[in-house]
Amino acid sequence: MKYFINEHCRGCGMCAKRCPRHAIHGAIGVRQQIRQEKCLHCGRCFRVCRFGAVEELPDGQPLPGEENCQDAPAPEDAEA
Ligand code: SF4
Numbered sequence: 001m002k003y004f005i006n007e008h009c010r011g012c013g014m015c016a017k018r019c020p021r022h023a024i025h026g027a028i029g030v031r032q033q034i035r036q037e038k039c040l041h042c043g044r045c046f047r048v049c050r051f052g053a054v055e056e057l058p059d060g061q062p063l064p065g066e067e068n069c070q071d072a073p074a075p076e077d078a079e080a
């Protein structure tokens with residue numbers, strides 16, 4: 001399972017306080033981000049968020065935004 005913080009985030013900082021890997025970053029009051037390479041997939045951020053802003057994504061499903069990266073043409077294609 002992967003975890004992703006969506007647009008409902010209020011930037012309250014509760015998830016970052018609970019994260020054992022300090023994988024969540026962002027200024028207070030703005031949407032937070034999870035550094036996927038540090039995440040242990042423990043789900044604490046998902047359980048602590050009162051705003052439904054942490055989403056669980058099954059393994060293998062791209063994170064929102066990754067689809068666009070994968071679909072984007074390579075720079076050499078874009079120039080052609
Ligand atoms: S606990 Fe929820 S609302 Fe608060 S910063 Fe984390 S994701 Fe955002």
Ligand code: SF4
Binds near residue numbers: 015041
């Ligand atoms: S799943 Fe656990 S390790 Fe990953 S960001 Fe959330 S609290 Fe941190």
